[in-house]
Amino acid sequence: MTTDAIFIGIDGGGTCCNAKLFNRDKQVLAEAQSGPANAFVDAQQAQESILSAVKLCLASVGLSTSALSSVYVGAGLAGMGVTSAQQLMVDWEHPFAHFAVTTDVHISALAANGGADCGLVVVGTGSCGAKLYNSGLVQYGGYGFCLGDDASGSWLGLQALRHTLQALDSVVDTSLLSDEVVLHLGHSDIASIIESFHKLGPKEFGQFSPIVFRCAYADDKAALTIIQQGARYLDKLIQRVSDDFSQPVFYYGSVMTHYIPYLKQAAKKILVHQKIMPERGAIVYLEQTLRALDEI
Structure with missing residues (x-):
């Protein structure tokens, strides 16, 4: 690896792709x-x-696309x-010097506890749990939309729309939830709702999740029922990745924070907010793959 190598960590989810450019330190x-990944x-x-x-990262430091061949991406x-x-x-014929790719859960786990063994729960556009043990990852859930x-x-968005259609x-x-969803949509025409959302994916449904929490905070029964159902699942997931609430579990994802008040006390006690950016975990994974190839 040359001294002018560029290291970029990527955290790609259903809503967006976050990238960070690191130096050797x-x-x-x-x-x-950028967009969904x-x-x-x-x-x-x-x-x-x-x-x-x-490319946006390179442009931010004054580099052109000609530098892509010097970029090492995790x-x-x-x-x-x-x-x-x-x-x-x-199989992607990428333009980078090296491209090491794994799951978003794996890099989050590597970042959470500095590569040491830990449990992890990720709840954003998607959700899953995982255990990092002896550098190996076992994942639970995360089977897609x-x-x-x-x-x-x-x-959450799917449940909100289902409830709204039943109310209509x-x-x-x-x-309050069905009213807020209709207000967000701008109409209450069932045929149009079906046509609009029939073939859409996680990102589009995810836009309704803040509405569900907002209505739950206002004690709306329909929203609370949905949130409580989600919380019961997360309680079980946390129990699974923590060996029956016996080990700390790091959590990550924009949606997870909002669930904490609704979780069991046993789950709350062992949760630790992951403060280390997952992109740093992507760099850890990149280094592991390069080390295996004797490139660092």
Whole structure:
């Protein structure tokens, strides 16, 4: 590896792709954000988002795209637990000097406790739990929008829309939640709602998660029911990754913080806010892969 090598850590999720450019002392020199980077939902979009974020980082330090061949990228992406997504990312003909990619959960776990063993719960657009043990990662949940991601932002949005449609059908009573969703949509036409959301993904559903929490804080019964269901799942997930509440669990993700008041006391006691940026964990993973190749 040459002295002019550039190190960039990527944290790619269903909503956005965050990138940070580090020097050899692991100081952040630049950072950027681009579009969604879920490798399973859309691998091509993930690749485009990564490339865009890297270019933005380079531009921030006065470098042009000609520097891409000197860039060493470590990336953790949502959806990388799926074999087909892994293959698409491994086969990507990227322009970088090196590209090491794993799951977003893996880099978060590596960042959370400095690479040491720990439990982790991530709740953002998607959700999952994990245990890092002897440098190996065991993941729980995170099966995607259709089959999993319980309690996540996208899951909350889906539940809110389902409730709203039932309220518009007069199958259940209207609520503050259904009223707020209709207000956000700008209309209450069921056919239009179905047409608009039938083929949309996690990011679009996730936009409704703040509404659910806002209505829950106002003691709306429908919103509270959804939040409590999500919290029950997270209690069980935390119990699983902490060996029955016996070990600290780091948490990460914009949605997770809002759930804490609704969790069991046993879960609250062992939760530790992850303050180390996941992009730094991506650099740790990058170093591990380069070390295995004897490049550092």
